[in-house]
Amino acid sequence: MIFGMHHADTLPQPWTLRASAKALVIQDEMHALQHYRQGNFEALSGPGVARGMSSHDLWLALELPAGMRLAPRAYVTVAPALLDRVDLYQVVPGESRPRLLASSGYKVQPSLRPLPLRHAEFDVEVHDRRASVWLIRVQSRLYTAALVSVQSMGEHQQGELIEGFMVGVVLLLGLVSLTLSLVVRYWSPDGYALNLSWMVLGFISLMGMWHGYLRLWLDWPSEVAVTVLDTLVASGTLWAFYRWAASTMRMKRYSPWLPWAMKLVVLMSLPACAMAVMRGWSPLLGAAAAAGVMMVVVFAGIASQLGRHRIESPMYLLFGLIAASLVVIKTLAERGVLPYTSGTAYGWLIALSVACFALLLDLLTRAMDERQLVRADRDRLHAMLLHEKSQLELRVSDRAQALSTANEALRLTEASQRELLSMASHEFRTPAAMIKGTLDAMECVAEPLPHAVAQKVEALRTASSRLIFLANKLIAHDRWRELSVKPQLRSLWVREWLLEVLGDYDDDVPVRLKLPPEEVEVRADATLLKIALQTLIDNALVHSADGHSLVRVKLVVMPQQIEIQVIDAGPGIADDDKPQVFERFFSVGPDQSRGLGLSIVAAVARMHGGHVTVSDAQPHGACFHLVLPHQGLRTPTEDEHAD
Numbered sequence: 001m002i003f004g005m006h007h008a009d010t011l012p013q014p015w016t017l018r019a020s021a022k023a024l025v026i027q028d029e030m031h032a033l034q035h036y037r038q039g040n041f042e043a044l045s046g047p048g049v050a051r052g053m054s055s056h057d058l059w060l061a062l063e064l065p066a067g068m069r070l071a072p073r074a075y076v077t078v079a080p081a082l083l084d085r086v087d088l089y090q091v092v093p094g095e096s097r098p099r100l101l102a103s104s105g106y107k108v109q110p111s112l113r114p115l116p117l118r119h120a121e122f123d124v125e126v127h128d129r130r131a132s133v134w135l136i137r138v139q140s141r142l143y144t145a146a147l148v149s150v151q152s153m154g155e156h157q158q159g160e161l162i163e164g165f166m167v168g169v170v171l172l173l174g175l176v177s178l179t180l181s182l183v184v185r186y187w188s189p190d191g192y193a194l195n196l197s198w199m200v201l202g203f204i205s206l207m208g209m210w211h212g213y214l215r216l217w218l219d220w221p222s223e224v225a226v227t228v229l230d231t232l233v234a235s236g237t238l239w240a241f242y243r244w245a246a247s248t249m250r251m252k253r254y255s256p257w258l259p260w261a262m263k264l265v266v267l268m269s270l271p272a273c274a275m276a277v278m279r280g281w282s283p284l285l286g287a288a289a290a291a292g293v294m295m296v297v298v299f300a301g302i303a304s305q306l307g308r309h310r311i312e313s314p315m316y317l318l319f320g321l322i323a324a325s326l327v328v329i330k331t332l333a334e335r336g337v338l339p340y341t342s343g344t345a346y347g348w349l350i351a352l353s354v355a356c357f358a359l360l361l362d363l364l365t366r367a368m369d370e371r372q373l374v375r376a377d378r379d380r381l382h383a384m385l386l387h388e389k390s391q392l393e394l395r396v397s398d399r400a401q402a403l404s405t406a407n408e409a410l411r412l413t414e415a416s417q418r419e420l421l422s423m424a425s426h427e428f429r430t431p432a433a434m435i436k437g438t439l440d441a442m443e444c445v446a447e448p449l450p451h452a453v454a455q456k457v458e459a460l461r462t463a464s465s466r467l468i469f470l471a472n473k474l475i476a477h478d479r480w481r482e483l484s485v486k487p488q489l490r491s492l493w494v495r496e497w498l499l500e501v502l503g504d505y506d507d508d509v510p511v512r513l514k515l516p517p518e519e520v521e522v523r524a525d526a527t528l529l530k531i532a533l534q535t536l537i538d539n540a541l542v543h544s545a546d547g548h549s550l551v552r553v554k555l556v557v558m559p560q561q562i563e564i565q566v567i568d569a570g571p572g573i574a575d576d577d578k579p580q581v582f583e584r585f586f587s588v589g590p591d592q593s594r595g596l597g598l599s600i601v602a603a604v605a606r607m608h609g610g611h612v613t614v615s616d617a618q619p620h621g622a623c624f625h626l627v628l629p630h631q632g633l634r635t636p637t638e639d640e641h642a643d
Helices: 029-037 153-184 189-210 213-218 223-248 257-278 283-307 314-334 342-444 451-484 494-502 526-542 593-607 638-642
Strands: 006-009 016-020 041-043 058-064 073-079 085-091 099-104 120-125 132-139 145-151 490-493 511-514 519-524 551-557 561-567 611-616 622-629 632-634
Touching (some): 029 085, 029 132, 058 145, 073 132, 145 153, 223 257, 314 342, 490 526, 494 526, 519 526, 526 561, 593 611, 593 622
Antiparallel strands (some): 016 041, 073 145, 085 099, 085 132, 551 561, 561 622
16 A cells, blocks of 8 residues: 555646556556557546555656647656656657656666756756647655646746745754753753653654655665664654653653553554565654554543543644644545645645644743742742741840840859858868867867867867868869969979979978979969869878878879879779769768869869879879870979989
8 A cells, every 4th residue: 555656736727647547557668658649548637636556656647738838948846855766758759769858756866866956856848839748657665645746937946945944944943942942941840841842853853854855965875774764763753752742741640551552652663664664665654653553542642631621731632633633634635535735745744833833832831830930939938038037036136145144144153152152161261270279279288188078079170170171172172263264374394393382281291202303394374283283182191091101292204295193002992983083073982072172183184285094003092193295395404403
């Protein structure tokens, strides 16, 4: 059926077009001339006269009566462009063989064509004194219809302009499609713009391929390359149409079977093209069959959406109706039911271009709507952010005010607490000292006290000593807190400073100092550091084994730091208690002063960039290590050694 040729009469008067009889088989041009002279060619009474399907060549006779005053030249065009071969013969009276004037068509080399244009066109001379007859042989594997037209020079030029304008419009549509897709791709839902652009470009390529523009412009000599190009363009166009339809009509949401059916048709287009090539046909015929099946599937999906009132846009229905109607009209025209003219053959191109343009307008409308929605959402979010910002500023301001009030209240409370503690410490120390002095004076009484009274006096003396010690520690702690707010770091020579600190203790206090020969310099607050060291020494004196054991203070100089060791001979500290001994108010015995003093030592060490640790002394006792970074060393003079 594909090989069958139809013909159409689009000739102006007085030209006449005849075709060989329906069942007549003609072998060559001599056989055709013989049948023509025998009257076996029938005049075509109207456009679109069906001649049936046949795998043989189509023979036509073009007649011009004598006595017609026409232009001396005319252009005979046989369309469409991809007819394999078109031969034009002139019948000369008295000769048994017609003369071959020219050959054109897709299979003829461009250099051998009379007019190297896209269609098979011939330039013929017209004689007004005698009748003229031309025989036309048409060979084609792709098309089932042929259009024969005769035009004057002016009409021919006008037709070329119109055709060029149509090609330009098609190319402009492709350019506009790409431009719009690039402009609106950020607002296009589900890739609609990009998929539409690919579909439009695919249809433009398919139209250019079907009507010969692309292949004739490329002019590839290899038939295999042309076949592969046809297959890729046809299958790519179907795939682009599937992607566009899937993203546009929301097929998966409404008809789950529809995208699978369309995808199957796209995949089957490749075997259809291959089968057409194996039969000796063009691969475009296989793609056309697949496209027809896809149209049926799409219409089924559109019908299902219309039944549920879920169609996304009337544009899609318009596009489908135009495509289906044009396919039906073209098919009926090729069967002779409707007139087959240039409008019938090429009108679907114009309608398809209009449909594509309508889709592009729909794309632009969608883009504008999406942009308006995005702008509205952006304004709404901006307003929400401004509102939240103002609310956050109010909350932050309220929270900052609350924190400031709480901080001020805390500062006042702490100041009151410190004032009370300092006052209590001073008030407790004076009466405690008086009590202790009185009790010490009682030892000078000549007569011995009774045993029970002596025990009570000794208990009072011990309690007063502890009260004096605790008051002194609280006063030192308060002094430390005042200085620790802003420590005054200055250069300090450690040997000289240690001698000064140990000079505060009486000679009968069992404290011994061991110094290295080098003098070392540190940056420290002398007052805070003195509080820390005296706390360690007092702590060691209190926890000595019998209260009179020797406490050793040793200075160790290292390359980057110094270490002041305070070693006692007391009971030592258990390994489980060593990590917590420098925590505030931590105590392992009945004496509560250690928890306060050692925490002060640790804080002072940290303020000077150092640290304090504790280890076991040998053979028993505890060794506290106060480690501080130093600034440098110097060797003392002979006078300093003498001192």
